[in-house]
Amino acid sequence: MANDTHGESVGPTEAKPSTPLDPHDVSLIEQNLRLTPEQRMEQLVRIVRFIQAGRAALARKRG
């Protein structure tokens, strides 16, 4: 009864208009595609190291 509200058929629902992709995200995607797989891995490792250190600092702060 997906198309039935309060016992009244409302017919097929319209497809939601697709949300346009943020140009900011497009540039980030393209930036990633310019990297080799090895460079993408290096980038990921750098981010993980930063996050690990940051989370440890935050945990110390929270006591």
Next chain:
Amino acid sequence: MADSAQFDPDAILGVLDKHRVDYVLIGGLAAMLHGAIHTTNDADITPSRDAQNLVRLAAAMVELEARIRTHTVPEGLAFDRSPALLRGVAMLNLVTKYGDMEISFEPAGTRGYPDLRANAVELNIHGNRVVLAALADVIRSKEAANREKDRAVLPALRKLAELIRERS
């Protein structure tokens, strides 16, 4: 900027710290520091609009070789990295020699730096001073921005906030 495409948060935030820029780290990177599961590869900051801070921020932009990011020009577009320009803009999407960053003086749902700084926490990460926005403020901003990508991460961020509250 041959090797510049790789995002290096330590290096970007290190330059901001070196120039003693007053800012709050917001967005996806801030959420990750709080424990979020979604990754990002850019740094979003909200700097103070104080005149002296804009001078320091402009100097940091020069050292970072910041350019306006656009998907049509991979290396970015040159711009006037001056305090005067920074005073007149609301937001800048940038590519730097250490990867991408976004400057937003008044993120959606907030009143800018003083508002975010009030609940932020100051951390030392790999020797750099990093002022991290409160998770509640990151959530508040994403709720207000209400883009599809924000809506996609909000349920997990709200759950994260709930679990942190329960455990504290």
